Amino acid sequence: MAAPDPDASDLPARPSSYDWSGVAHGCRRKLGMKICGFLQKSNNPDEKSSIVGAFDQASTPRKFPSGENESRFRRNETDFSNLYARDLLPAKNGEEPTMQFLLEVVEILTNYVRKTFDRSTKVLDFHHPHQLLEGMEGFSLDLLDQPESLEQILVDCRDTLKYGVRTGHPRFFNQLSTGLDIIGLAGEWLTSTANTNMFTYEIAPVFVLMEQITLKKMREMVGWPDGEGDGIFSPGGAISNMYSVMIARYKHFPEVKTKGMTAAPRLVLFTSEHSHFSIKKASATLGFGTENLILLKTDQRGRVIPDDLEAKVIDAKRKGYVPLFVNATAGTTVYGAFDPINEIADICEKHNIWLHVDGAWGGGLLMSRKHRHKLSGIERANSVTWNPHKMMGVPLQCSAVLVRERGLLQGCNSMCAGYLFQPDKQYDVTYDTGDKAIQCGRHVDIFKFWLMWKAKGTEGFEQHIDRCLELSTYLYQKIRNRDGYEMVFEGEPQHTNICFWYVPPSLRGLRDVEERRQRLHKVAPKIKAMMMESGTTMVGYQPQGDKVNFFRMVISNPAANRSDIDFLIDEIERLGQDC
Numbered sequence: 001m002a003a004p005d006p007d008a009s010d011l012p013a014r015p016s017s018y019d020w021s022g023v024a025h026g027c028r029r030k031l032g033m034k035i036c037g038f039l040q041k042s043n044n045p046d047e048k049s050s051i052v053g054a055f056d057q058a059s060t061p062r063k064f065p066s067g068e069n070e071s072r073f074r075r076n077e078t079d080f081s082n083l084y085a086r087d088l089l090p091a092k093n094g095e096e097p098t099m100q101f102l103l104e105v106v107e108i109l110t111n112y113v114r115k116t117f118d119r120s121t122k123v124l125d126f127h128h129p130h131q132l133l134e135g136m137e138g139f140s141l142d143l144l145d146q147p148e149s150l151e152q153i154l155v156d157c158r159d160t161l162k163y164g165v166r167t168g169h170p171r172f173f174n175q176l177s178t179g180l181d182i183i184g185l186a187g188e189w190l191t192s193t194a195n196t197n198m199f200t201y202e203i204a205p206v207f208v209l210m211e212q213i214t215l216k217k218m219r220e221m222v223g224w225p226d227g228e229g230d231g232i233f234s235p236g237g238a239i240s241n242m243y244s245v246m247i248a249r250y251k252h253f254p255e256v257k258t259k260g261m262t263a264a265p266r267l268v269l270f271t272s273e274h275s276h277f278s279i280k281k282a283s284a285t286l287g288f289g290t291e292n293l294i295l296l297k298t299d300q301r302g303r304v305i306p307d308d309l310e311a312k313v314i315d316a317k318r319k320g321y322v323p324l325f326v327n328a329t330a331g332t333t334v335y336g337a338f339d340p341i342n343e344i345a346d347i348c349e350k351h352n353i354w355l356h357v358d359g360a361w362g363g364g365l366l367m368s369r370k371h372r373h374k375l376s377g378i379e380r381a382n383s384v385t386w387n388p389h390k391m392m393g394v395p396l397q398c399s400a401v402l403v404r405e406r407g408l409l410q411g412c413n414s415m416c417a418g419y420l421f422q423p424d425k426q427y428d429v430t431y432d433t434g435d436k437a438i439q440c441g442r443h444v445d446i447f448k449f450w451l452m453w454k455a456k457g458t459e460g461f462e463q464h465i466d467r468c469l470e471l472s473t474y475l476y477q478k479i480r481n482r483d484g485y486e487m488v489f490e491g492e493p494q495h496t497n498i499c500f501w502y503v504p505p506s507l508r509g510l511r512d513v514e515e516r517r518q519r520l521h522k523v524a525p526k527i528k529a530m531m532m533e534s535g536t537t538m539v540g541y542q543p544q545g546d547k548v549n550f551f552r553m554v555i556s557n558p559a560a561n562r563s564d565i566d567f568l569i570d571e572i573e574r575l576g577q578d579c
């Protein structure tokens, strides 16, 4: 089937000055012609040549800032159809094709970046799995015995982006992690180029130190004295939460490490109905069993009711179980609710229970002087999960678990593998932090985050967070009294989550409550499907408890502004008109 142009749509026509995309994509070259078939729409020779000129100038060899090297390479008209991976470095004479190939890749990536921020570009060009599996024109996912030419490989790179979702687009609101941060992206490129592993100082000296410095800074933000404590970057909030349960168990029942769960009494964990499913997953994975995770009641806004916690702790003790761990969520995934940490901490202290704060989503608010009060009491936690890849816009993935007491992570997880963690190295081996992890190899997630912090300062993150919260207030004000909208919970939202139903005109007069419920349940999925087909914007929906499907708007994208919020609302109304 013919591949539709991702940029052709019923969106407003883009200004003609935009049309140089083809040039940037390499229209002057052979490969370019293949790519341009999709991208170019009209031909304005004047504009084109001026842009080509600009490009030629831009690629004039220049001294690198380091002063170490002249840039000897500029893009030329390389014919990639007769070149293969085997012709690239380390092949003999591979330097020139390698540089040409990489410059071409950079061109594809930078072009993608540029278009991501262009509101006349679609958020996605949706295809069903069977369509992508059958293969699009010039793009097949099948793996063959024979190598493909680099020309094809470049087309594959471009098409992979083309059929994906632009998560950095100003109108992408679907997930808690959105946005495309340029410094973070540069950080990822560098990280992949360095291609090392976090387990030892030996092979990642700079990254290991950056991790220590950054973790300390995060602990300072949490409010632990002098930023003391421990921590590690993990592959996501779910794993960070799992770490917290593991460490809590190690703290109270260290013999479980060697003897297994039979060495412990029946342990129970507590978390709210609105908490993230990863706490339940941790209970299953770590051998507690999901039935030993006790769910706490919340108020109408999704915040834990402390009295319910206390009652359930006492009840568990009465039954002879041992309450081990309480999770308080700072920024729940759907409602954006902040559990009352201080009141929960009082109960945990009284009963000697480990307190974990899951700030995967809300942790970022610690960077804001205006909003950090929502996490007050977090300094009393024994451990904290905080995902910079969510509210702080760090590229995926980047999540940390912070632990107040030093040594527990090491004690809990170390296996002292002799081939990695030799005690007799020439440097201070306490910097070989890898044995704290449950992993062996560990990806370098720190550099992009460190680089962003350096480039923006704490203030830059603060401004980003304040802006996102302002935008969500704008949305809340806009829809709370608007015809056809109903809020899922009353009152100003605490985080950027705005949960609402859109009630199409056909349902507004409906008296039969049950029929209305059933029909309303189908509205959000229908609108969402149409949204994805037209590719204009994306926002999530879900049911929650006894509430039928509603939209959950979340804002963490630094590219979004008020016009994008207006657009979303117009789009929901346009698509939902006839639901």
Ligand SMILES: *Cc1c(COP(=O)(O)O)cnc(C)c1O
Pocket: 176, 235, 236, 237, 238, 239, 241, 275, 276, 278, 329, 331, 332, 333, 358, 359, 360, 361, 387, 399
């Ligand atoms: C997203 C989220 C998680 C899980 O984080 P991942 O990085 O996706 O694993 C955990 N807790 C909360 C509250 C979240 O919103």
